[in-house]
Amino acid sequence: SDDAEESVSGGSVTLSSSDLELTQENDNQVVGIRFQDINIPRGAVIENAYIEFECDEASSVSTSLTLRGESSDNALSFGSSSYNISSRADTSSSVNWNSLPSWSVDQKYQTPNLSSIVQEIVNRGGWNSGNSLSFTITGSGTRVAESYDGESQNAPLLYVKYSPTGTACVRSNGDANGDGRAALYDYAVWANYFAPFVRNYGGPTVGDFNCDNYVDLTDYAIWANYFTPI
Numbered sequence: 001s002d003d004a005e006e007s008v009s010g011g012s013v014t015l016s017s018s019d020l021e022l023t024q025e026n027d028n029q030v031v032g033i034r035f036q037d038i039n040i041p042r043g044a045v046i047e048n049a050y051i052e053f054e055c056d057e058a059s060s061v062s063t064s065l066t067l068r069g070e071s072s073d074n075a076l077s078f079g080s081s082s083y084n085i086s087s088r089a090d091t092s093s094s095v096n097w098n099s100l101p102s103w104s105v106d107q108k109y110q111t112p113n114l115s116s117i118v119q120e121i122v123n124r125g126g127w128n129s130g131n132s133l134s135f136t137i138t139g140s141g142t143r144v145a146e147s148y149d150g151e152s153q154n155a156p157l158l159y160v161k162y163s164p165t166g167t168a169c170v171r172s173n174g175d176a177n178g179d180g181r182a183a184l185y186d187y188a189v190w191a192n193y194f195a196p197f198v199r200n201y202g203g204p205t206v207g208d209f210n211c212d213n214y215v216d217l218t219d220y221a222i223w224a225n226y227f228t229p230i
Contacts (some may be wrong), residue, residue: 002034003147004078011082018150019056022065024142032078032085034134035158042127045163046115053109053145054154060102063141068094069117073126075134093117103143125177125206174223176206182226190223
């Protein structure tokens with residue numbers, strides 16, 4: 001399922017709700033929303049991003065929300081196991097959506113700019129165009145949005161404006177995943193892409209540490225020179 005609700009108190013997950021309560025229903029909830037086939041290249045510059053909801057039930061109660069991304073290269077669909085939404089790793093970036101206006105049925109409402117969250121995800125070493133990403137929503141109060149199971153044509157939509165110029169290769173000292181060091185994981189990434197006589201014309205490739213569009217032994221030498229085992 002690509003949208004789901006999780007009870008804060010008990011952790012139970014609902015995968016097929018006809019709407020999405022953001023975030024108070026009978027209990028306070030964590031709401032998860034997943035978007036598939038995101039055709040944004042790794043490292044692209046995210047200029048703007050937002051989620052658009054359609055209102056399912058009118059509400060004017062005081063409501064403030066926080067949106068986070070899932071810190072994952074390729075987010076999996078939500079499952080029915082307890083705490084399946086909240087147990088996922090969050091991005092370090094988050095965006096507050098404070099003091100929401102009243103919502104009226106069938107009207108569209110947009111989140112603030114979520115570019116910092118999307119940028120963090122597409123900058124991940126394992127991100128590839130066509131992967132999926134997901135968001136979690138927590139907070140207080142209630143706004144009720146259409147879900148995919150309720151009205152698929154009016155389910156939440158993710159809009160992203162980006163610049164492909166951000167795909168320019170960034171030289172690194174053997175660090176493929178951006179954690180600040182050259183470790184065995186980075187060697188495994190290099191080995192996976194190792195193709196010494198194949199020039200990459202499709203943009204930067206993880207493992208190309210010197211940005212010459214080849215993943216070859218020169219990049220291995222860079223990694224080995226900066227290798228830090230722990």
